[in-house]
Amino acid sequence: MYNPEFYKKGESHGIPYRCLTPKGLKNVLVAGRCISTDEIVQGSTRVQPPCLVTGEAAGMAAVHALKNHKSDVHDVDTDF
Secondary structure (H helix, E strand, O other), X not given: OOOOOOOOOOOOOOOOHHHHOXXXXXXXXXXXXXXXXXXXXXXXXXXXXXXXXHHHHHHHHHHHHHHOOOOOHHHOOOOO
C-alpha cells in the first residue's frame, strides 16, 4: 500500500521537462493531461494550473528549439 507524502503549506513539486517529451517521437511536445507522470502524481497535474504551465513550457521549448536551430525538442537546453 502506498503512503502518500503530504506537502506543507507553500511547498510543491516540480514538473521535469522530460515529462513533455515523449520517447521515440521527434519534435513532439505534450502538455496538460497528456504529460507522462506516475499515477500518484497525475492527481496533482490534471487540474487547470499545471495544465496551463505545461502548455506554456511546451510553447517556450518550441521557441527555444527554433531559435537555437535544434532539430529535436529533446535537445533543448533546460539548464539556462
